[in-house]
Amino acid sequence: MCYVIKYNLVVRFGNKDLAKYPFLKEAFSYIVKYDFKLEDLDSRDYQHLIDKATKKIEQYLFFGKCEYQINYSKTHETIVQEEVIIFIISLLLIKSISIQAVTKKFALLESMRFEKYLISDLNTANQDDKTIKLILYKIFEDLFSTKILLEVDIYNFYKIRITDYLDHPIAFQEKEWNLVNRTLHNGFVYLDGTEIVRLFRNELYLLIIDRIQKMSIDRIPDTIMAISKSIKKRWEQMHPSINEPAYNVVTPPCIQHIYDQISKGENLPHPARLLLGTFLIYSNKTLEEMLDLFKRLPDFDEKITRYQLEHLAGKKGSSKRYYVPSCEKIKLENLCYETRICQGISNPIQLVRKKSDI
């Protein structure tokens, strides 16, 4: 049934809904039609769009929040065109900043923005709202190669084949997303609108990263270059590179790998945070020193992180103190990067002890 729908897509699109999904091919076709060229960005006509993109990125990078609003007070065509161009400008800016941590933070927040649109579209769509369903099918089938189906008789439930569902990493990463905590029936996993979009957050995020990486850098207009340089400078002032650990201290490879991930701006899975947190607590780091590290995570929230670290140290809530997990446990979580120095140890802290004994 999806194939039939697919052919109608291009024809049926063409309203302002597309503005929310500028990464779709159909949205792109709006600017192709008007012969938009990157060089045009140097002209004054696009200044307001460049400003808008810049403001969005600064908010993302320096305040970790999204207050972006689509301007709907125009014709449908213009709205879509402008959103697509703002999206392209954003990608150009990020590409030319070329700091991995920036790319990742941008991708995370941008994907959260699209996610919000999708959730609200899905929740407000009634049974006959074809357009939204089309966008949904399109996004899921084309971008994530997963087929979703709508269970027509039962409210707004969507279903995905069980094995397709398990292709999404979240199914193994988070408890409430484990198969056992999903509703299964007749070979399908049933999800409501909110869930189906959250399931794809990771994919949305990866998609944006991919778009940025594939962008060619040699045609970036001067206006864009100038802005990106100033953003880059500001970022680097806020994030001096991680201090190398003091001479003569052995960092366990699993911990080193987490440091590396942080400096690349990658988002850490929960077990990695736990490992890092307990390890830092064990190494007698102060809360401020720890926060300094966690600050680099794309989804950093000071209040939450502070609370979590205090909790790990046994100060908040339950008085239980958490200990650094054993190598065996770390291996099970796929966080072990064993090298020769790990020989004969069963907990990463033994490496620290070993060294300080000498």
Add this chain to the structure above:
Amino acid sequence: MSDTSSFDFNESGKNGKHTSKYQNAEPDDKNKNWLEGVFRRYYFYHYSQIELGELINEHEFGFRLFDGKIRRHLAFNDKKELYAYIIKFSPSDIFYSSSRYQNPKAEIDQKGWIGSDLIFDIDGKDLHLECAQSHNLVLCRDCSFISKGIIPKCAGCNSTRLQIIDMPCSRCIKSLTGEVKKLTEILKDDFGIVSESIFIYFSGNNGYHIHVVDKNFYGISAQKRSAFAQYLMGKGYLIENLGIRKNTDGVLTPMHNKVQYNQGWRRRIFDSMHLPIQNHRIDDKFVKKYVRMLDAKNNNTNDIISTNIFDLSAKIDPNVTMDIHRIFRLAGSINSKSGLIKAFCKDLDSFNPFVDACFVGGDSNVKIDSKLNIKISLKGKQFSLKPGANTIPEYVAAYVVCKGIGDIQ
């Protein structure tokens, strides 16, 4: 660890738990030599009982021989080659991989995995049945004394080095079939697997193997299989999924008017608790009944729900399901723990392992030395053994000798 289904290289060293009884036997051990002959004769005349699919050249075979040696990573071009090997060596146990490989003889990581059926193992040991406590036997490894019923210390010499001998009764089998049905219901309702794709086998001793032959699941990874196992066992199920939430006082309260699709675990749990759900919604009727249930039972809700989940969950061995490189007892071969056959159950309800899994032939009488007083029922006949000499049909003697409760004379 599953009882009968598999072994791997490490197994032979594990507390002797899965080792052959004859590993340290003298070369002229009477029991060993006799059984080896009985097995050989069975395979010679009844090799057609062995159940093999097509493409046997793409499966790995493994054998345990009567001297305790284990052979793995073997492959055969066709049935004839396999039969010849079996008859020549008369193994005590025959295993083969459910997986197909490009090169089944290679080491695990070089084999080139093609795919595998989904396999589930339900073992009587994991059910912790009451009857098993009284009818199973305990063999003392120090003085060889056999006692009835599970005891912590040998009645003869006080040793704690004891080995349990499973002597499943018809009640054990009934509980096992109940578990198999629970599993197959979930597979059908939740996973959409049709009955025709589900094949049930008696393991030959005290359990069942369930094979799902479905191309939708043939190629799935070990990781996905482990998610299946977790699902079937209801492991880690969050009560919030029921639309029941802890309120500020820590009391579990239903979320009034919450819409949730009433299928899968949710439906199963609500059904078994007799909580009515209409139109996938938690309505007044539901809440009323929920409150009444709480008043009637002094238990806390958490316990009630957990007990229900436990009762509903499939008692499978998750390791068997997620290990795609495991080798399994071959259907139609004899299980050396019992002298019974791993047999296909065409109709689970009418299947009686003590009749349908006895090996064909073996009706001539032989003399055995029983170590205890015991009643055995096989092929629909009762045999009361007294300590000392008894004359019984060969198929009964095989059972007695395999169980280690009697010696061939």
